Amino acid sequence: MRINMTSVLVDDQDKALKFYTEVLGFTTKHDIPMGEHRWITVVSPDEPDGTELVLEPDGHPAAKPFKQALTDDGIPFTSFAVGDVHAEFKRLSTLGVRFTMEPTDMGPVTVAVLDDTCGNLIQIAHQTG
Template sequence: MRITLTSVLVDDQDKALRFYTEILGFTTKHDIPMGEHRWITVVSPEDPDGTELVLEPDSHPAVKPFKEALASDGIPFTSFAVDDVQAEFARLDALGVRFTQEPVDMGPVTTAVLDDTCGNLIQITHQAG
């Protein structure tokens, strides 16, 4: 068994696609019209055949209160691995990304938390070898 898809719930698929590709650096794998919404997935350019991130519309009534509760408590919705949290923080900060937690060294793990502009907090992490 392996993970092939995972989702992030977004309030605007166009805005999310721009943020996740133009700012975070993912590449679009699928962008297929599906009625009111689209099936949009992005992947890491370092692993184009790896796990796909679905930019899932957050239109279900249960989603908005869930997302608001996580964000208000400062809890990231998901986490992405990076090679260097400090360098990625500097790159994204220069692009205007808002961080709710600047890089923190926690021993074997360094983390930072950013706002994806689509209603989610996203953690970036690096685990020391």
């Protein structure tokens, strides 16, 4: 068994697609109209056949309160692996990304937390040991 896809709940699919591709650097794998919304997935350009991230509309009544509770408490919704958190923090900061936590050494991992502009906090992390 392996993880095939996972979702991030977004408040605006167009804005999310732009942020996740043009800013974070993911590649669009699927963008299929599905009535009011679209089936949009992105992947790492390094692993085009790897795990897909679904940019899932947050229209379900439970989604917005769930997302708000997480962001109010400073809890990231998901985590992405990067080669160097400090370098990625610098690159993304230059692009105007707002971080709620700067790179922080937590023993065997260094992490930082960013705002994805779509209602989520996202952690970036790399193993240090």
